Amino acid sequence: MRRSIQAECFALVAAAGSLFCTAAMAEDGALKNLLSEFHKRYGFPGATAAVALPDGKIVTAATGVADMEANRPMAPDTPMLAASIGKSFVAATLLSLESDRVLSRKDLVSEHLGGFDWFGRLPNHATVTVGDLMRHGAGLPDHVHLESFQIEMAARLVTGAAALTPEEAIAFILDAEPLFDAGSGGAYTDTGYLLLGLVIEQASGRSYYDIVTERFLDQLGLADTRPSNQRTLHGLAVGYVAEDNLFNLPPRTIDAQGTLLWDPSMEWTGGGLVSTSGDLAAWGQALFTGAAMESPYLDRLLDAIPVSPDAPGILYGAGVAIYADTPRGPVYGHGGWIPGYVSSLRHYANHDVTVAFQINTDVGIVDDSTDLVPALEAALADLAIELARTDGSE
Numbered sequence: 001m002r003r004s005i006q007a008e009c010f011a012l013v014a015a016a017g018s019l020f021c022t023a024a025m026a027e028d029g030a031l032k033n034l035l036s037e038f039h040k041r042y043g044f045p046g047a048t049a050a051v052a053l054p055d056g057k058i059v060t061a062a063t064g065v066a067d068m069e070a071n072r073p074m075a076p077d078t079p080m081l082a083a084s085i086g087k088s089f090v091a092a093t094l095l096s097l098e099s100d101r102v103l104s105r106k107d108l109v110s111e112h113l114g115g116f117d118w119f120g121r122l123p124n125h126a127t128v129t130v131g132d133l134m135r136h137g138a139g140l141p142d143h144v145h146l147e148s149f150q151i152e153m154a155a156r157l158v159t160g161a162a163a164l165t166p167e168e169a170i171a172f173i174l175d176a177e178p179l180f181d182a183g184s185g186g187a188y189t190d191t192g193y194l195l196l197g198l199v200i201e202q203a204s205g206r207s208y209y210d211i212v213t214e215r216f217l218d219q220l221g222l223a224d225t226r227p228s229n230q231r232t233l234h235g236l237a238v239g240y241v242a243e244d245n246l247f248n249l250p251p252r253t254i255d256a257q258g259t260l261l262w263d264p265s266m267e268w269t270g271g272g273l274v275s276t277s278g279d280l281a282a283w284g285q286a287l288f289t290g291a292a293m294e295s296p297y298l299d300r301l302l303d304a305i306p307v308s309p310d311a312p313g314i315l316y317g318a319g320v321a322i323y324a325d326t327p328r329g330p331v332y333g334h335g336g337w338i339p340g341y342v343s344s345l346r347h348y349a350n351h352d353v354t355v356a357f358q359i360n361t362d363v364g365i366v367d368d369s370t371d372l373v374p375a376l377e378a379a380l381a382d383l384a385i386e387l388a389r390t391d392g393s394e
Contacts, residue, residue, distance in 0.1 A: 046074035083336030091319025105131035163263035197269030239340015
């Protein structure tokens with residue numbers, strides 16, 4: 001059961017006195033201090049972070065501001081767009097449906113989507129399986145990084161046009177040459193996860209958002225995680241982008257009324273969730289310890305392929321990146337980027353801890369001109385492992 005540090009403190013006071021509460025608050029302070037140090041060093045607007053410990057505690061902290069112009073402080077429960085971390089929810093939904101024998105990873109995608117009139121124009125349409133899509137092994141281009149898509153996005157921003165539907169986004173790769181034969185390589189593609197969203201809905205006869213809410217968000221108590229399917233998302237931190245960003249967005253991506261300048265519903269099963277670091281850490285701890293659903297699934301979740309011949313130690317399973325051999329042991333997780341927001345989720349299997357953070361800017365991050373993300377991931381990992389050790393839970 002997920003417990004916040006505040007709830008843990010009250011429970012400990014009732015059971016054993018304030019000494020234990022002081023120790024619990026020290027954990028909170030250590031995380032706050034670490035996040036504040038990174039804020040001073042890198043100068044980003046604001047960030048949140050969370051650590052999930054083996055005994056169920058979730059330690060959270062925040063630093064900086066959620067809105068620079070209004071000087072609104074960032075709080076631990078301030079939501080941000082989680083971007084591609086949402087793929088872990090999509091893959092978990094598919095594994096859950098597979099457990100229910102609604103579909104199989106071995107299914108040809110054509111079994112579910114062959115009735116769409118455009119399906120025959122999809123690269124590798126005759127051979128690609130559901131499992132290929134889940135592991136980014138389908139040989140599909142990624143529409144997000146195509147110039148034609150970026151031009152369309154910029155035009156829709158200027159005109160205020162509605163978001164692209166999943167099928168309209170998929171259309172950007174129709175008739176393209178496959179990158180490789182399905183199942184013979186790896187290439188990350190958001191387009192493939194939009195196809196998986198259609199597979200989920202065709203196989204189940206239900207909305208993806210209804211299923212993921214019912215099976216995971218509600219079941220695991222992830223009350224701060226919800227679909228990012230509209231331009232106004234209550235409490236959302238303002239995201240900030242560079243002047244020369246890919247989609248020609250203004251530096252501030254939310255207007256004065258709190259409405260996003262672009263419609264995030266177009267992301268859908270490529271990510272498609274707004275969340276908090278606390279919820280993301282709780283999700284990762286449940287998912288990667290086998291507690292996210294009743295039926296066994298970890299072997300299927302971690303059934304992975306190399307992401308690239310140049311990175312043999314990095315694999316991709318069912319919506320999860322796997323770093324098989326690191327100084328801290330195997331690491332499971334996912335990163336997330338969407339204009340104005342960067343998120344990270346990491347589970348350290350040998351230590352049974354999970355860390356997550358979210359930052360409300362992508363400046364210097366999307367172009368890899370700063371080491372902020374890997375440096376913060378490493379520092380949070382070390383802190384989480386130390387907290388688990390001193391807490392007596394490792």
